[in-house]
Amino acid sequence: MIFNSILIANRGEIACRVIKTAKEMGIKSVAVYVDADKDAPFVKDADESVKLKDGGYLDADQIIEAALKTDAQAIHPGYGFLSENASFARKVKKSGLIWIGPSPHVISVMGDKLKAKELAIKADVPTLPMTSNPKEANKIGYPLLIKAAAGGGGKGMRIVNKSKELKDSIISAQREALNGFNDDRIFIERYVEKSRHIEIQIIGDSHGNVVHLGERECSIQRRHQKIIEESPSSRLTNKIREDITSAAVKLGKKLNYKSAGTVEFLFDEDTNEFWFLEVNTRLQVEHPVTEEVTGIDLVKEQIKIASGKKLDFLQEDIEFNGHAIEARLYACLLYTSPSPRDRQKS
Helix, strand or coil, X not given: CCCCEEEECCCHHHHHHHHHHHHHCCCEEEEEECHHHCCCHHHHHCCEEEECCCCHHHCHHHHHHHHHHCCCCEEECCCCCCCCCXXXXXXXXXXXXXXXXXXXXXXXXXXXXXXXXXXXXXXXXXXXCEECCHHHHHHHCCCEEEEECCCCCCCCCEEECCHHHHHHHHHHHHHHHHHHHCCCCEEEEECCCCEEEEEEEEXXXXXXXXXXXXXXXXXXXXXXXXXEEEECCCCCCHHHHHHHXXXXXXXXXXXXXXXXXXXXXXXXXXXXXXXXEEEECCCCCCHHHHHHHHCCCHHHXXXXXXXXXXXXXXXXXXXXXXXXXXXXXXXXXXXXXXXXXXXHHC
């Protein structure tokens, strides 16, 4: 289906990014915004803008209503907010709009880490030994890592070095998971002490084609939040790179994956083994790193795939040139104790 207008269900940098590619493709862009963003660049850059009410960027019904009122034919969710919300994706499709992203089913399955691991096992992709039953933790061996089944970003994650720490760590992880994701399910897997975080960018169309666009390494993190992203990884050999990208494509084909997505792996520094972690069913914040080394516009490909077009390149057509790095800036609040003199004044 050909479409000539897109509503971006997001704000800030990613909204500007989607608007830029839409303009290059001759597609009308519609922005949504809250009052605090009324003077933001993305609002001015869009061809048309609609102000949201109290629910803001998380109000699915209001966003869909804005798309229908402005005659937008498709919705691009960007990243964050509703981008990996299967319910929102279903509502978009049910309303007659085109969803620029993978299917709601894939979003739902990959959003549950337990289901995702089960599917990876079926696809013969390496996974770490894991269990959702605390009584089976000793079979895996310590140290262990507790993770939230419905989570990400380090929430609900706990490292356990000894069996006597397990019970309290599970309670703490469940509490954080419930607060963060309204879901207290956790699972336990082997903890790899000297590891790297390698993610593979994949892209698939509705005609059964899935390719990879190389890797990004995001091992430099703070509290399990990525700080530095780079491509290619300086640690991978050509053989390991071939194996890990092949595993990502294999999983993508098992999922019948459509649109851009990222398959994340844990890589053992000592043994050169790698294991599946999760699939991010959206465009990543760090997607420009891949675009820099491949020259492929991922947003453009997402739009073309959503319109039903085939990928116009094969795996062997993709060339990797140079090295790209992205750094995320984190704001920190520093607290300085008042001096004795200041305390006396107060």
